Amino acid sequence: MSTNLSKSKVAVIGLGSMGLGMATSLLRAGFDVAGCDVSAEAVEHFGCAGGRAVRSPAEAARDAEVVVSVVVNAAQTEAVLFGENGAAETMAPGSVFVSAATMDPEIARRLGKGLEATGRLYLDAPISGGAVKAAAGQLTILASGSSAAFAKARPALDAMAGTLYELGDSAGIGAAFKMINQLLAGVHIAAASEAITFAARQGLDLRKVYEVITASAGNSWMFENRVPHVLDGDYTPRSAVEIFVKDLGIVQDMARGARYPVPLAAAALQMFLAAAGSGFGRQDDSAVARIYAQLAGVELPSGK
Structure with missing residues (x-):
């Protein structure tokens, strides 16, 4: 030193x-x-x-x-x-x-x-x-x-x-790169939440689903990182729902100003807003899965 x-x-x-x-x-x-x-x-x-x-x-x-x-x-x-x-x-x-x-x-x-x-x-x-x-x-x-x-x-x-x-x-350039990352990250979290809850609706073994998907083409970094939180019923915030309410909101504002369509980011934002509005805003962003579970009437694993 x-x-x-x-x-x-x-x-x-x-x-x-x-x-x-x-x-x-x-x-x-x-x-x-x-x-x-x-x-x-x-x-x-x-x-x-x-x-x-x-x-x-x-x-x-x-x-x-x-x-x-x-x-x-x-x-x-x-x-x-x-x-x-x-x-x-x-x-x-x-x-x-x-x-x-x-x-x-x-x-x-x-x-x-x-x-x-x-x-x-x-x-x-x-x-x-x-x-x-x-x-x-x-x-x-x-x-x-x-x-x-x-x-x-x-x-x-x-x-x-x-x-x-x-x-x-x-x-401004670094900020723009980060917003591209956040667009993808938010969409991938919402997609992972949708998929694992759909698996629950099908009556599948969720841990086996995780094993199979993480070894298959449908995997993503967010699926691999966030789905274990759902499997453990542990929504202690590593990154909170409200972060993506903010960040996907910025993406929407940027896209509107550029007259550029971002329909997948818009749909993901609605799920984060639903999670925040349901009282999950300070929970881990994987709590979006809890909204899918409420809509589908299925049970996700509960924490210890």
Whole structure:
């Protein structure tokens, strides 16, 4: 570990399951990491893990070379940057803001231009991989921004990512790539939920269905990853239903603006909306299967 790296300061704003994993990966790589979150419990937990627990984005960003924002959406990202006690108040000239939230590419472009006008750098860097890969420093990061932004952020990105895609020289490109991923991910979760519940309606052994499909052409990463949650009746959120209400909603807005049809994404969105409206919004996104089960009048496995 180099002396310079061990003294480099990074801020992580948002210490949920993803942000905490990213922050601990940075700590493990030797960075001096300040972290903040709206949850006092999350901040305390981070402090116990060896990080510097602070109370606001402004405090976290002070003296940091890299500020990593791991919040839910564009509105929260804008508040982290430009709201009261926002990071832009204290970020040093030439430091870089790494935005990990999934958002409309147009908003990513606007935020990037706004921050760069102040002499700071902006990297549009949505993430994929889930909490387990975040904690292991093995995320996939879909990034776009200036060469200066990449150069400043690279040591921190290398600590957090197993795969880093450099997708363009301006903000918004990374966000657009992420929305293509989210379109597919949402459709595949809905399809997996539909299929496993249809199997239940046919009276099939669901674990045998899982075994057969994961060895067959109908398999998908989402079927293989999410159906075990259904089989165990465990809807503890790894990624919540509400995430896809948001993300497929963004896909719909983008498609409407482009006058482009996305009927499969639209149908999947309706199932996520039904799940959220039925009280499952904070459950794992595989809880879409529970809506199919209600419609079909079938029993899915129940948890322990």
